[in-house]
Amino acid sequence: VCGMEWYGYAALGILTAFLSFLMDFSVLKLLNAHQWLYEKLDGNRLLQFFCWTLYPVCLCVFGSVFSHNICPFATGSGIPEVRTILAGFEMPHFLSVTHLFTKFLGLICTLAAGSTVFLGKVGPFVHLSTMVGAYVSNLCTLIQPNKKDNATREMLVVAAGVGVASCFGAPVSGVLFSVEVMSSHFALRQYVPCFFSAACGALTFRLFSFWSGEGETLQALFKTNFPSSLPFYPLEILLFALLGLLCGAVSCCYLFCHRRILQFINTNSVLVKMLATDKGLYAGAVAFFLACVTFPHFAGRYMASKCTMKQLLTSLLKGGQWISQSHNASVQLEPDPLLEWNSSESPLFFTLTFFLLMKLWMLVLACTLPVPAGYFMPVFVYGAALGRLVGEGAAFLFSSTSINPGGYALAVWILCLVSAAAYSGAVTHTLSPALLAIEATGQFSHAVPALFATLMANAVARSRHRPSFYDALTICK
Amino acid sequence: VCGMEWYGYAALGILTAFLSFLMDFSVLKLLNAHQWLYEKLDGNRLLQFFCWTLYPVCLCVFGSVFSHNICPFATGSGIPEVRTILAGFEMPHFLSVTHLFTKFLGLICTLAAGSTVFLGKVGPFVHLSTMVGAYVSNLCTLIQPNKKDNATREMLVVAAGVGVASCFGAPVSGVLFSVEVMSSHFALRQYVPCFFSAACGALTFRLFSFWSGEGETLQALFKTNFPSSLPFYPLEILLFALLGLLCGAVSCCYLFCHRRILQFINTNSVLVKMLATDKGLYAGAVAFFLACVTFPHFAGRYMASKCTMKQLLTSLLKGGQWISQSHNASVQLEPDPLLEWNSSESPLFFTLTFFLLMKLWMLVLACTLPVPAGYFMPVFVYGAALGRLVGEGAAFLFSSTSINPGGYALAVWILCLVSAAAYSGAVTHTLSPALLAIEATGQFSHAVPALFATLMANAVARSRHRPSFYDALTICK
Numbered sequence: 040v041c042g043m044e045w046y047g048y049a050a051l052g053i054l055t056a057f058l059s060f061l062m063d064f065s066v067l068k069l070l071n072a073h074q075w076l077y078e079k080l081d082g083n084r085l086l087q088f089f090c091w092t093l094y095p096v097c098l099c100v101f102g103s104v105f106s107h108n109i110c111p112f113a114t115g116s117g118i119p120e121v122r123t124i125l126a127g128f129e130m131p132h133f134l135s136v137t138h139l140f141t142k143f144l145g146l147i148c149t150l151a152a153g154s155t156v157f158l159g160k161v162g163p164f165v166h167l168s169t170m171v172g173a174y175v176s177n178l179c180t181l182i183q184p185n186k187k188d189n190a191t192r193e194m195l196v197v198a199a200g201v202g203v204a205s206c207f208g209a210p211v212s213g214v215l216f217s218v219e220v221m222s223s224h225f226a227l228r229q230y231v232p233c234f235f236s237a238a239c240g241a242l243t244f245r246l247f248s249f250w251s252g253e254g255e256t257l258q259a260l261f262k263t264n265f266p267s268s269l270p271f272y273p274l275e276i277l278l279f280a281l282l283g284l285l286c287g288a289v290s291c292c293y294l295f296c297h298r299r300i301l302q303f304i305n306t307n308s309v310l311v312k313m314l315a316t317d318k319g320l321y322a323g324a325v326a327f328f329l330a331c332v333t334f335p336h337f338a339g340r341y342m343a344s345k346c347t348m349k350q351l352l353t354s355l356l357k358g359g360q361w362i363s364q365s366h367n368a369s370v371q372l373e374p375d376p377l378l379e380w381n382s383s384e385s386p387l388f389f390t391l392t393f394f395l396l397m398k399l400w401m402l403v404l405a406c407t408l409p410v411p412a413g414y415f416m417p418v419f420v421y422g423a424a425l426g427r428l429v430g431e432g433a434a435f436l437f438s439s440t441s442i443n444p445g446g447y448a449l450a451v452w453i454l455c456l457v458s459a460a461a462y463s464g465a466v467t468h469t470l471s472p473a474l475l476a477i478e479a480t481g482q483f484s485h486a487v488p489a490l491f492a493t494l495m496a497n498a499v500a501r502s503r504h505r506p507s508f509y510d511a512l513t514i515c516k
Numbered sequence: 517v518c519g520m521e522w523y524g525y526a527a528l529g530i531l532t533a534f535l536s537f538l539m540d541f542s543v544l545k546l547l548n549a550h551q552w553l554y555e556k557l558d559g560n561r562l563l564q565f566f567c568w569t570l571y572p573v574c575l576c577v578f579g580s581v582f583s584h585n586i587c588p589f590a591t592g593s594g595i596p597e598v599r600t601i602l603a604g605f606e607m608p609h610f611l612s613v614t615h616l617f618t619k620f621l622g623l624i625c626t627l628a629a630g631s632t633v634f635l636g637k638v639g640p641f642v643h644l645s646t647m648v649g650a651y652v653s654n655l656c657t658l659i660q661p662n663k664k665d666n667a668t669r670e671m672l673v674v675a676a677g678v679g680v681a682s683c684f685g686a687p688v689s690g691v692l693f694s695v696e697v698m699s700s701h702f703a704l705r706q707y708v709p710c711f712f713s714a715a716c717g718a719l720t721f722r723l724f725s726f727w728s729g730e731g732e733t734l735q736a737l738f739k740t741n742f743p744s745s746l747p748f749y750p751l752e753i754l755l756f757a758l759l760g761l762l763c764g765a766v767s768c769c770y771l772f773c774h775r776r777i778l779q780f781i782n783t784n785s786v787l788v789k790m791l792a793t794d795k796g797l798y799a800g801a802v803a804f805f806l807a808c809v810t811f812p813h814f815a816g817r818y819m820a821s822k823c824t825m826k827q828l829l830t831s832l833l834k835g836g837q838w839i840s841q842s843h844n845a846s847v848q849l850e851p852d853p854l855l856e857w858n859s860s861e862s863p864l865f866f867t868l869t870f871f872l873l874m875k876l877w878m879l880v881l882a883c884t885l886p887v888p889a890g891y892f893m894p895v896f897v898y899g900a901a902l903g904r905l906v907g908e909g910a911a912f913l914f915s916s917t918s919i920n921p922g923g924y925a926l927a928v929w930i931l932c933l934v935s936a937a938a939y940s941g942a943v944t945h946t947l948s949p950a951l952l953a954i955e956a957t958g959q960f961s962h963a964v965p966a967l968f969a970t971l972m973a974n975a976v977a978r979s980r981h982r983p984s985f986y987d988a989l990t991i992c993k
Contacts, residue, residue, distance in 0.1 A: 211688075219707065
């Protein structure tokens with residue numbers, strides 16, 4: 040009944056979701072292996088140190104050398120390249136199957152390096168799904184040669200939307216994100232295919248997670264347990280607005296550092312020579328340095344470096360005020376991410392502040408690694424931590440002074456969620472992170488505050504025509 | 517710091533939300549007055565009959581005569597006109613302040629006629645907010661004359677998005693709906709203003725509702741109480757897909773009837789003459805006929821006609837299986853909308869089927885009324901009822917046979933929500949109702965099934981190039 044291209048769209052969604060699931064699965068296994076080894080070596084601090092540092096170093100070196108030799112364009116997030124392709128430039132080597140394979144393996148290496156390197160999967164996944172889209176489009180041409188000319192381009196536009204959707208299982212925000220980041224005009228003709236493919240992808244991704252035994256992933260990806268009876272008080276909106284402005288200011292700072300270090304790397308003669316010939320050496324050195332800093336018996340204990348990124352995010356978004364919970368949290372036997380943040384030797388506010396200060400420059404440094412990596416998730420986690428700090432501070436103020444006679448408990452997790460959305464929105468100059476935060480947590484009651492704070496943060500970040508994160512990357516290439 | 521137009525966008529959102537709140541407030545008062553009068557006349561059936569029929573007849577006649585005399589273009593939903601304006605045609609009389617005033621008063625009359633006439637507020641509200649946008653844009657020109665040429669057009673595009681957003685307090689789906697219905701291309705430059713203005717509108721609308729004493733409206737507009745621990749089983753997706761196909765088929769039937777009656781009215785010589793001279797007479801006759809049919813002591817008792825549209829929707833979306841709940845529901849003293857659906861004299865399946873069959877032709881008839889009215893909400897409620905019928909049937913089958921050994925209870929409300937989204941999406945040929953259903957109920961866990969069913973319904977409704985609801989209206993004008 041319907042045209043060939045619809046089967047293509049469905050196949051694209053299902054394939055991308057399968058890749059996404061396969062990646063998550065392998066990364067989880069690799070991370071578990073690392074953690075198992077680290078736990079086994081408990082007692083011997085030197086061996087633990089080597090285990091902690093050499094594992095990510097090996098992965099980063101392998102990823103960088105591998106991608107350098109097979110397909111030198113595979114490094115970085117890939118979003119600038121996809122943008123260029125969608126703008127109409129022909130770059131066939133960016134859509135080859137070799138490239139797909141390289142990027143896939145390289146990204147697994149980067150993600151398996153864990154919270155040491157602290158990089159995400161969103162950006163490369165958009166690129167990966169574009170490559171899958173090009174492949175599916177070629178297949179369609181083989182089966183049905185007398186098709187329209189611009190079918191390939193349409194498939195690529197759709198594929199860019201599917202990438203984010205199958206990465207989080209969030210179809211709506213995936214499509215919106217790709218619209219915002221990719222193009223300046225959007226034809227409504229591509230709207231339904233985009234949503235169709237994204238829904239297929241998100242559905243497949245969630246079904247795979249369900250069948251693989253992690254039975255809970257059919258529901259929201261990051262489980263949160265927000266009481267939905269009373270979402271927010273009217274006066275809290277002021278707090279949200281202030282938080283949005285703060286996020287915007289911090290994002291400006293981050294983007295400034297990021298632009299500076301990109302300039303430095305592109306102009307410093309030693310580094311330019313090193314990156315041209317020995318990418319592996321550079322990647323290894325940076326990864327080793329980052330791993331040393333995050334070593335749990337050194338500074339890492341003050342920044343919860345034992346947790347994976349998903350654990351970090353889940354713990355940051357969990358529950359109300361942490362300070363009041365710290366007493367009974369120590370009773371539990373299972374390892375609790377909350378304990379990483381707030382224990383007797385590392386008090387809460389110190390940990391959070393330390394985490395925020397350290398991660399700022401570590402993230403900037405990690406962005407220069409010549410491996411396939413995404414920069415969205417780290418920024419999102421960073422925003423959540425920022426919100427947690429502000430929220431705990433505000434809750435502490437409210438509870439200790441006499442401002443609060445009604446025993447009103449500030450809902451700190453809302454601030455985390457809102458701040459994560461606002462910060463990542465400000466860095467990428469988009470609004471869809473607000474929707475993504477809502478869609479990934481599965482609660483829509485906080486859509487309005489999140490959107491509001493993201494708008495505030497965007498207003499600060501976009502003022503004076505500052506380039507966005509992806510703009511900066513595009514300019515440097 | 518920022519340009520004049522941003523203040524304009526904020527003012528637009530706040531003004532529209534204020535209008536929306538004012539309308540809701542007056543309509544609620546008028547509906548309550550009608551209900552109070554009807555209850556007071558209990559015992560005297562003839563007086564009750566007159567009260568039930570003459571109240572909406574008077575309102576409809578007043579609305580139609582008033583709008584005919586002051587501003588004859590104010591009838592109908594207004595979305596076709598807004599589309600034409602946004603396509604670039606100059607229609608200044610469609611954006612005048614007189615028109616705004618007429619449409620506002622006329623819409624209050626229509627809505628206050630309640631479930632008899634069964635019409636909504638979305639369409640006219642998009643038109644209203646466009647008029648507010650034109651007004652604000654003129655103000656901006658007065659203050660700052662040396663601005664760009666296309667600022668008015670941009671303001672109108674933004675205003676179309678704000679209409680839906682402040683109608684439901686749902687910013688994201690409001691913007692998406694206006695994008696889908698209004699234009700074929702969307703410039704990303706208008707994206708941020710749209711969301712900014714829509715967020716302002718939604719926030720103001722919710723704050724007004726909060727301050728007016730209905731303290732719960734800061735949270736989701738239609739309160740539902742879905743357990744979010746286990747959103748859906750994988751196999752239920754098949755059920756969702758089938759439901760989507762069914763919704764698509766029913767929507768085709770509805771759209772066919774609607775096109776036929778529009779043709780009939782435009783060609784039948786008696787009706788054409790009557791509508792040209794005596795709009796009030798026609799409106800009164802149709803409203804009287806509809807009121808007679810819905811009279812609670814006549815056929816109305818089998819279609820829950822005592823409830824307002826909001827009560828209908830809330831009750832349809834509430835709880836699990838109704839059949840099992842019917843026993844203890846009769847213990848309660850307060851009037852329960854559930855009892856309207858499922859009592860001893862009107863069994864559940866009969867009521868639902870009767871409701872669906874009657875409302876189909878009544879809705880088509882009501883659409884011909886020459887008053888300002890929206891056609892989105894009735895369609896949404898109709899879809900929810902369709903889903904409830906299918907869901908109760910499926911639950912009945914599952915519970916009575918041996919297919920279901922694990923005591924698995926089908927979540928009927930999900931089917932209602934999904935079906936409402938799919939049906940209204942199929943009628944308007946859009947995808948955003950899926951998002952609207954999610955945003956209005958405040959639970960995101962069911963986004964994927966809703967999107968999936970809406971896509972299925974759209975596939976059926978769009979096949980063979982059938983015109984959408986708004987297309988049919990545009991063609992007839």
